[in-house]
Amino acid sequence: MGNCQAVDAAAVAVIQHPDGGVESYSCPLSASDIMAANSGHYVAVIMTVTHPRSSSAAYHRSSRRSGGGDGKQVRYLxxxxxxxTLLVGHFxxxxxxxxxxxxxxxKRRVRLSKLLAKKEEELRKQREEANPSSSVVEGEEETMGSVDSRNSVRVARKGQWRPALQTIAEADSFK
Structure with a gap:
């Protein structure tokens, strides 16, 4: 019976407030009850995930067998x-x-910046594939800021269609 205090500590759900206060509940309750009592707040569970340091397949196989002790631990909310339902024994x-x-x-800004960098890389590769001998010349033009007007119009108006016909001046024909 010497370990009964450890059992009691694991039989509560602990909720930490942003100001540092802590509440303990000994029975399971729903997250909506906690959100109703604390308006303007969400309930989040703290999860710890271990990321492996190496991405090789042999490392993954060995870390599964040995428990994966060499990984980097990251906490997520x-x-x-x-x-x-908030379960007892969780924080x-x-x-x-x-x-x-x-x-x-x-997170959205990071995701969009990665997507933009990927698209720019693809566009650069397409230009190099289309004209491999003038890749040095293209690099010089980009540094000087001179870009082909047709390409800039295509990039700026992506998805918009414009007719390729020239306008006809009809004012002289009615005289």
Whole structure:
């Protein structure tokens, strides 16, 4: 019976507030109850994930057998849905609505910047494949800022169609 205090510690759900306060609940309850009591906050569970240091297949096989002790541990906050149940023995954190929006915005900016860099790389490779002998000349033009007007119009108006016909001046024909 010497370990009964350790059993009691694992039989509670711990919720940490943004100001550092801690609440403990001994029975399972829903996330919507906690969100209703703390308006403007979401409930998030703290998850620890171990990322391997090497991406080789042999390392992955050996780390699965040995428990993968050489990885980098990263903590994530996973937002819970209002209908999710807070389980005893887990650690939860209240996250403000503003922090969630800020995090989603930063993730979106990172994702868009990666996509933009990838598209620019693809466009550069296409130009090199189309004209491999003048790749040095193209590099000099890009540094000087002179870009072919047709290419810039195509990039700027991606998805818009314009007729290739020239306009006809009809003012002289009616006289």
């Amino acid at each position: 996973k937002l819970l849905r209002p209908d999710d 939860y954190r209240l996250v403000s609505f503003e922090d969630v929006l800020r995090e989603f915005g930063s």
